[in-house]
Amino acid sequence: MSHAPEDTRVLPGRELAAALRGETADRASELAAAGTPPHLAVVTATADESSAWYVRSIARAAEKAGLRCTVRDLGPDVSPDTVRDTLKEVSGDPAVHGVILQTPLPAGAVAQELASVIDPVKDVDGANPLSLGRLAARLPAFAPATAEAVMALLDHHKVELEGRHAVVVGRSTVVGKPLAHLLLDRNATVTVCHSRTRELAALTSTADVLIAAVGRPGLIRAEHVRPGAVVIDVGTNPTQDGGLTGDVDADSVEGRAGALTPVPGGVGPVTTALLLQHTIRAALTL
Numbered sequence: 507m508s509h510a511p512e513d514t515r516v517l518p519g520r521e522l523a524a525a526l527r528g529e530t531a532d533r534a535s536e537l538a539a540a541g542t543p544p545h546l547a548v549v550t551a552t553a554d555e556s557s558a559w560y561v562r563s564i565a566r567a568a569e570k571a572g573l574r575c576t577v578r579d580l581g582p583d584v585s586p587d588t589v590r591d592t593l594k595e596v597s598g599d600p601a602v603h604g605v606i607l608q609t610p611l612p613a614g615a616v617a618q619e620l621a622s623v624i625d626p627v628k629d630v631d632g633a634n635p636l637s638l639g640r641l642a643a644r645l646p647a648f649a650p651a652t653a654e655a656v657m658a659l660l661d662h663h664k665v666e667l668e669g670r671h672a673v674v675v676g677r678s679t680v681v682g683k684p685l686a687h688l689l690l691d692r693n694a695t696v697t698v699c700h701s702r703t704r705e706l707a708a709l710t711s712t713a714d715v716l717i718a719a720v721g722r723p724g725l726i727r728a729e730h731v732r733p734g735a736v737v738i739d740v741g742t743n744p745t746q747d748g749g750l751t752g753d754v755d756a757d758s759v760e761g762r763a764g765a766l767t768p769v770p771g772g773v774g775p776v777t778t779a780l781l782l783q784h785t786i787r788a789a790l791t792l
């Protein structure tokens with residue numbers, strides 16, 4: 507007789523995010539009292555819903571934590587040159603400590619190319635290729651907030667990584683690639699899968715820790731998950747009703763995954779909190 511499947515443990519991000527924001531608020535008030543209020547500049551050039559939501563959430567969280575936040579919204583039709591000039595300007599502003607360039611960008615703009623003009627000490631979302639190179643070389647650098655949020659959640663929920671097989675689905679410059687480096691640094695055995703991967707389920711179902719970061723709603727289903735595996739859902743896909751859904755079909759993997767991060771309320775809130783924490787770190791360095 508087969509026994510009933512175990513319940514899947516939910517790995518929430520909100521309380522970790524709140525703790526991080528608390529520390530950030532304390533540092534922010536110290537910095538403000540010392541005459542250098544920490545200041546994050548957001549440069550955006552897209553009509554993308556998920557990005558717009560993130561920008562509003564950054565601004566809201568910054569205000570609550572006592573950071574200054576300036577949003578430079580250039581609109582979706584701006585030229586790459588204008589984006590570059592704006593980035594140069596805000597990065598060169600001595601009152602600004604952190605700069606984030608939102609993606610996606612207008613057609614013809616290459617995020618990594620444009621982000622090259624962000625001063626690495628202000629590159630709080632690790633978008634300058636120098637930051638990614640330093641990360642890969644294990645030198646001090648800001649990791650992209652989303653990639654670091656995955657690590658922070660795994661640590662917070664005490665998920666073992668040493669010697670474990672971590673499978674990352676998605677090879678983006680903001681999540682998949684930097685995350686592979688962060689996982690390697692923790693002695694995980696890392697496999698990176700992507701849209702051209704053959705037999706995706708055969709690979710993902712060997713993962714102890716499975717991370718979905720592709721931006722395709724419901725891509726990861728029960729057949730992709732080894733029973734008991736920890737599943738981290740990085741997807742933030744807007745739904746028709748104005749909500750948000752992940753890359754993991756939560757109903758499908760329920761009872762099979764050992765643990766799963768929710769969307770919303772998982773990686774997202776931790777990402778925003780870490781971006782602010784990075785800005786504090788930059789302000790303390792500058």
Ligand SMILES: Nc1nc(=O)c2c([nH]1)NC[C@@H]1CN(c3ccc(C(=O)N[C@@H](CCC(=O)O)C(=O)O)cc3)C=[N+]21
Nearest residue numbers: 556557560607608609652742750770771772774775777
């Ligand atoms: N350079 C760059 N870096 C990014 O990290 C980046 C980006 N560009 N462009 C847009 C996407 C999107 N993104 C989100 C982060 C947090 C939430 C988040 O906190 N969402 C809430 C829920 C929101 C809701 O309920 O609608 C949550 O997951 O609980 C969402 C989306 C970061 N992105």
